[in-house]
Amino acid sequence: MWERGYRLARGEGWVYVCVMAGITDVLEWARQQVSSRVPKADMDQRDPDYIREQLPGLWLLASLYFRADVRGLERIPKEGPVLLVGNHSGGNLPPDTFVFTLAFCSYFGVERPFYQLAHNLVVSMPGLGSLRKFGTVAANHENARLALESGAALLVYPGGDYEVFRPSWERHKVDFGGRKGYVKLAREAGVPIVPIASVGGQEAALFLDRGQWLAKVLMVDKLARLKSVPILLAPPWGLAVSDMVPRLPLPTKIAIEVQDPIEVDADDDVVHKQVLESLQAGVDRLAAERRFPVLG
Amino acid sequence: MRVQRHCVINADRDTVWKAVSDPDCYPEFMASLERWEPAADGPAGKGARYTVHWKIGSVPIGGVVEVSEFDQAHDLAWIGVSGVSLRGRFRIRDAGNGHTKVIFRLAYESAGNLLGIIADRVAARQVGRNMTETLKNLKTMVEP
Numbered sequence: 001m002w003e004r005g006y007r008l009a010r011g012e013g014w015v016y017v018c019v020m021a022g023i024t025d026v027l028e029w030a031r032q033q034v035s036s037r038v039p040k041a042d043m044d045q046r047d048p049d050y051i052r053e054q055l056p057g058l059w060l061l062a063s064l065y066f067r068a069d070v071r072g073l074e075r076i077p078k079e080g081p082v083l084l085v086g087n088h089s090g091g092n093l094p095p096d097t098f099v100f101t102l103a104f105c106s107y108f109g110v111e112r113p114f115y116q117l118a119h120n121l122v123v124s125m126p127g128l129g130s131l132r133k134f135g136t137v138a139a140n141h142e143n144a145r146l147a148l149e150s151g152a153a154l155l156v157y158p159g160g161d162y163e164v165f166r167p168s169w170e171r172h173k174v175d176f177g178g179r180k181g182y183v184k185l186a187r188e189a190g191v192p193i194v195p196i197a198s199v200g201g202q203e204a205a206l207f208l209d210r211g212q213w214l215a216k217v218l219m220v221d222k223l224a225r226l227k228s229v230p231i232l233l234a235p236p237w238g239l240a241v242s243d244m245v246p247r248l249p250l251p252t253k254i255a256i257e258v259q260d261p262i263e264v265d266a267d268d269d270v271v272h273k274q275v276l277e278s279l280q281a282g283v284d285r286l287a288a289e290r291r292f293p294v295l296g
Numbered sequence: 297m298r299v300q301r302h303c304v305i306n307a308d309r310d311t312v313w314k315a316v317s318d319p320d321c322y323p324e325f326m327a328s329l330e331r332w333e334p335a336a337d338g339p340a341g342k343g344a345r346y347t348v349h350w351k352i353g354s355v356p357i358g359g360v361v362e363v364s365e366f367d368q369a370h371d372l373a374w375i376g377v378s379g380v381s382l383r384g385r386f387r388i389r390d391a392g393n394g395h396t397k398v399i400f401r402l403a404y405e406s407a408g409n410l411l412g413i414i415a416d417r418v419a420a421r422q423v424g425r426n427m428t429e430t431l432k433n434l435k436t437m438v439e440p
Contacts, residue, residue: 052408053408056411057415058405059354059355059357059406060411060414061421062353063354063418064418066355070354070356103355103356106355106357106379107349107355107356109359109379111378121316194390212425
C-alpha cells in the first residue's frame with residue numbers, strides 16, 4: 001500500500017511537471033507574439049507635416065475641453081538634446097501628454113525633433129500607428145538612447161503604468177515606483193533633465209485601484225510587461241476593468257509647469273531625489289490653485 | 297482668417313513709428329506676448345527675423361516671422377516663416393490735428409483642413425481682444 005501511494009505520487013508529480021512545462025511554453029509563445037508586434041523604433045517615422053496638420057485639432061481639444069494652461073516652456077534649453085521627465089496621469093488616455101506635446105510643438109516648432117516613450121502595448125495597438133508620426137516610440141533604454149543621440153528632446157514618464165493608474169485620491173502624489181533608470185540615461189547621454197509637473201489628468205476618470213494583483217492573476221505582467229490592470233469608474237461604461245476599451249475622459253482642467261533644468265552631476269539617488277522633490281513641489285503649487293476637482 | 301483693429305493716437309506719426317519700429321518696445325505694448333526674441337543678428341528693418349509667440353487658448357502660438365515691409369512712418373508688415381501661416385501689418389496714417397490713426401491687421405491660417413478652419417474661428421475672438429489691448433498699450437506708451 002505504501003508502495004502504491006509512492007507510485008501515485010510520482011505519477012501526479014510528473015503530470016504536474018508536464019502541465020507547468022506546457023503553461024511555460026504557452027506563456028513564452030504569447031510573450032514572443034506580443035514582443036514581435038512591438039514596432040522597432042525608427043526615428044524617421046516622425047512626420048513634422050503630419051504633426052502640423054494635427055495641431056489645430058489638438059489645440060481645440062486642449063483649449064476648449066481641457067482648458068489647459070502650460071507655463072514655463074522658456075525653461076527648456078532652446079536647442080540640443082534634453083530629457084523631459086514628467087509625472088504621469090490619466091490612464092491610457094493621458095491628457096497631459098498630448099497637451100504637453102501640443103505646447104512643445106507650438107513653442108519650438110514642429111521642426112525641432114521631439115520623441116515620447118510609450119508602453120509597448122500603446123505603440124503596437126491597432127489604430128494607434130499615427131502616434132509614431134508624432135514621434136512616439138516604444139519605451140526601452142535603447143530607443144531612448146537613440147533619440148537623445150540624434151539630438152532630440154525626449155519625453156519620458158518613469159512612473160509608467162504604475163503611476164498612471166494610481167487611485168484618484170493619490171492624484172497629487174508623484175510616485176515613480178522606485179524607477180530611476182532615467183537618471184542613468186541622462187548621465188550616459190550627457191543631457192540635462194527638465195522636470196514637467198502636471199495636475200488634472202488623474203481626474204479624467206475615477207481610478208479605484210491599480211489592479212497589480214489582477215495583472216498577476218491574469219499573468220499579463222509576464223505576457224505583456226503590464227504591471228497593472230486598473231479598476232476605474234468612467235463614462236460611458238461605469239465600472240471598467242483594465243483601461244483598454246475607449247472611454248470618454250472627463251473634461252478636467254489640465255495645468256502643466258515646466259521647471260528649471262537639473263544637471264546630472266551627482267549620484268543617481270541624489271539626482272533622482274532632486275527630480276522627485278522638484279516635481280512634487282510643482283504639483284503641490286498647481287494643486288493649491290485648484291478649487292474643485294475636474295473643474296479646476 | 298483676417299482680424300483688424302484700429303485706434304487714433306494723440307501723437308504724430310514719427311512718434312508712433314518710433315515705438316512700432318523698435319523691436320525692444322514690443323514686449324511692452326504687444327498683449328499676451330509669451331516669447332519675443334530676435335531670430336538673427338542685425339538691425340531692425342526689412343528682412344529682420346523674430347521668434348514671436350502669443351498665448352492663445354491653452355498654449356503659445358506663433359513662430360518665426362520676417363519683416364516684409366519697413367516703410368518709414370507708414371507701414372510695417374511681417375510674414376510668418378515657420379509655425380502658423382501668418383501675415384501682420386501696422387498701418388500708420390495721419391489723422392489731422394497732430395493725431396495718428398493706427399490700423400493693426402493680422403491674417404492667419406492654420407493647417408489641418410476643417411479642424412484648422414474651426415480653430416481659426418474659435419481663436420479669432422481672443423486674437424481680436426489681444427489686438428485691441430495691444431493698441432491700447434501702444435496709445436498709453438506714446439501719448440504724452
